[in-house]
Amino acid sequence: MKRREKKKSPNETKRTYLRVGDRVYHKKFKSWGGGVVLETWSSNLPGGLCYVRILFQDGKQRVFDNSFDSACCCYYTGITLLNRIEL
Template sequence: MRLYLRVGDKVIHINSATWGMGEVVEERHSVLAGGFCFVRISFEDGQDRSFINDLDNQCCCYYAGIRVIY
Protein backbone atom coordinates (compact mmCIF):
# COMPACT_ATOMS: atom_id res chain seq x y z
CA MET A 1 0.00 0.00 0.00
CA ARG A 2 1.37 3.40 -1.00
CA LEU A 3 -0.40 6.25 0.79
CA TYR A 4 -0.97 9.53 -1.03
CA LEU A 5 -2.45 11.92 1.57
CA ARG A 6 -1.87 12.60 5.28
CA VAL A 7 -3.93 14.43 7.88
CA GLY A 8 -3.41 18.17 7.49
CA ASP A 9 -2.65 18.13 3.74
CA LYS A 10 -4.34 20.91 1.77
CA VAL A 11 -5.90 19.73 -1.50
CA ILE A 12 -8.06 20.71 -4.46
CA HIS A 13 -10.14 18.64 -6.87
CA ILE A 14 -9.12 19.42 -10.45
CA ASN A 15 -12.59 18.69 -11.87
CA SER A 16 -14.74 20.24 -9.12
CA ALA A 17 -13.51 23.79 -8.53
CA THR A 18 -16.82 24.69 -6.85
CA TRP A 19 -15.83 22.50 -3.88
CA GLY A 20 -13.01 24.93 -3.08
CA MET A 21 -9.88 24.01 -1.18
CA GLY A 22 -9.99 21.03 1.16
CA GLU A 23 -8.07 19.74 4.13
CA VAL A 24 -7.54 16.09 5.07
CA VAL A 25 -9.15 15.73 8.49
CA GLU A 26 -9.11 11.96 8.99
CA GLU A 27 -7.24 8.91 7.75
CA ARG A 28 -8.58 5.36 8.32
CA HIS A 29 -6.73 2.09 7.69
CA SER A 30 -8.15 -1.39 7.53
CA VAL A 31 -6.65 -3.90 9.94
CA LEU A 32 -7.32 -6.70 7.44
CA ALA A 33 -4.72 -7.70 4.86
CA GLY A 34 -5.69 -6.21 1.52
CA GLY A 35 -8.18 -3.80 3.15
CA PHE A 36 -8.77 -0.22 2.13
CA CYS A 37 -7.30 3.02 3.41
CA PHE A 38 -9.59 6.04 3.29
CA VAL A 39 -9.20 9.76 3.90
CA ARG A 40 -11.94 12.22 4.79
CA ILE A 41 -11.50 15.68 3.30
CA SER A 42 -13.37 18.75 4.49
CA PHE A 43 -13.95 21.17 1.59
CA GLU A 44 -14.75 24.89 1.65
CA ASP A 45 -18.27 24.21 0.34
CA GLY A 46 -19.05 22.71 3.76
CA GLN A 47 -19.07 19.07 2.64
CA ASP A 48 -16.86 16.26 3.88
CA ARG A 49 -16.00 13.70 1.23
CA SER A 50 -14.21 10.36 1.60
CA PHE A 51 -11.74 8.90 -0.88
CA ILE A 52 -9.53 5.83 -1.21
CA ASN A 53 -5.95 6.79 -0.27
CA ASP A 54 -3.87 3.99 -1.83
CA LEU A 55 -1.84 4.82 -4.96
CA ASP A 56 -1.77 1.10 -5.82
CA ASN A 57 -5.59 1.16 -6.18
CA GLN A 58 -6.99 2.37 -9.52
CA CYS A 59 -9.72 4.23 -7.58
CA CYS A 60 -7.21 6.24 -5.50
CA CYS A 61 -8.15 9.86 -4.88
CA TYR A 62 -5.13 10.97 -6.97
CA TYR A 63 -6.56 9.25 -10.06
CA ALA A 64 -9.99 10.75 -9.22
CA GLY A 65 -8.57 14.29 -9.42
CA ILE A 66 -7.43 15.19 -5.90
CA ARG A 67 -4.16 17.16 -5.91
CA VAL A 68 -2.03 18.34 -2.99
CA ILE A 69 -1.41 22.10 -2.76
CA TYR A 70 2.22 22.80 -1.87
Protein backbone atom coordinates in the same frame (compact mmCIF):
# COMPACT_ATOMS: atom_id res chain seq x y z
CA MET B 1 10.66 -17.19 -18.32
CA LYS B 2 7.95 -16.11 -15.90
CA ARG B 3 8.61 -13.16 -13.70
CA ARG B 4 7.85 -13.75 -10.05
CA GLU B 5 5.62 -11.24 -8.38
CA LYS B 6 6.65 -10.18 -4.94
CA LYS B 7 4.01 -11.09 -2.38
CA LYS B 8 3.24 -8.47 0.21
CA SER B 9 3.67 -9.45 3.80
CA PRO B 10 0.79 -8.65 6.17
CA ASN B 11 3.07 -6.31 8.11
CA GLU B 12 3.99 -4.25 5.04
CA THR B 13 2.63 -0.70 5.23
CA LYS B 14 0.17 0.57 2.67
CA ARG B 15 1.24 3.19 0.16
CA THR B 16 -1.02 6.16 0.83
CA TYR B 17 -1.28 9.53 -0.89
CA LEU B 18 -2.61 12.01 1.69
CA ARG B 19 -1.98 12.65 5.38
CA VAL B 20 -3.90 14.58 8.05
CA GLY B 21 -3.41 18.33 7.60
CA ASP B 22 -2.68 18.22 3.85
CA ARG B 23 -4.29 20.96 1.77
CA VAL B 24 -5.86 19.79 -1.49
CA TYR B 25 -8.28 20.66 -4.30
CA HIS B 26 -10.22 18.59 -6.84
CA LYS B 27 -9.37 19.23 -10.50
CA LYS B 28 -12.85 18.30 -11.76
CA PHE B 29 -14.91 20.03 -9.06
CA LYS B 30 -13.35 23.45 -8.56
CA SER B 31 -16.67 24.70 -7.14
CA TRP B 32 -15.92 22.67 -3.98
CA GLY B 33 -13.02 25.03 -3.26
CA GLY B 34 -9.90 23.98 -1.41
CA GLY B 35 -9.93 21.27 1.21
CA VAL B 36 -8.04 20.03 4.22
CA VAL B 37 -7.57 16.38 5.20
CA LEU B 38 -9.31 15.77 8.53
CA GLU B 39 -8.86 12.04 8.97
CA THR B 40 -7.22 8.99 7.42
CA TRP B 41 -7.81 5.36 8.24
CA SER B 42 -6.67 1.99 6.90
CA SER B 43 -7.72 -1.59 7.33
CA ASN B 44 -5.24 -3.91 9.03
CA LEU B 45 -6.45 -6.83 6.94
CA PRO B 46 -4.46 -7.85 3.85
CA GLY B 47 -6.08 -6.24 0.82
CA GLY B 48 -8.06 -3.89 3.07
CA LEU B 49 -8.97 -0.37 2.04
CA CYS B 50 -7.52 3.04 2.98
CA TYR B 51 -9.72 6.10 3.17
CA VAL B 52 -9.29 9.82 3.67
CA ARG B 53 -11.92 12.36 4.85
CA ILE B 54 -11.58 15.87 3.39
CA LEU B 55 -13.44 19.03 4.44
CA PHE B 56 -13.90 21.35 1.45
CA GLN B 57 -14.64 25.10 1.47
CA ASP B 58 -18.24 24.45 0.40
CA GLY B 59 -18.74 23.03 3.91
CA LYS B 60 -19.11 19.38 2.91
CA GLN B 61 -16.93 16.49 4.02
CA ARG B 62 -16.15 13.91 1.37
CA VAL B 63 -14.47 10.50 1.65
CA PHE B 64 -12.01 9.13 -0.93
CA ASP B 65 -9.87 6.03 -1.47
CA ASN B 66 -6.33 6.89 -0.32
CA SER B 67 -4.33 3.84 -1.51
CA PHE B 68 -1.86 4.29 -4.39
CA ASP B 69 -2.29 0.56 -5.08
CA SER B 70 -5.96 1.10 -5.97
CA ALA B 71 -7.15 2.25 -9.40
CA CYS B 72 -9.71 4.38 -7.51
CA CYS B 73 -7.10 6.29 -5.49
CA CYS B 74 -8.06 9.94 -5.01
CA TYR B 75 -4.81 10.89 -6.79
CA TYR B 76 -6.03 9.25 -10.01
CA THR B 77 -9.55 10.69 -9.69
CA GLY B 78 -8.48 14.34 -9.47
CA ILE B 79 -7.49 15.21 -5.89
CA THR B 80 -4.34 17.35 -6.08
CA LEU B 81 -2.03 18.02 -3.14
CA LEU B 82 -1.37 21.76 -2.73
CA ASN B 83 0.91 21.60 0.28
CA ARG B 84 1.75 19.25 3.10
CA ILE B 85 1.69 20.52 6.66
CA GLU B 86 3.73 18.46 9.10
CA LEU B 87 1.87 18.06 12.39
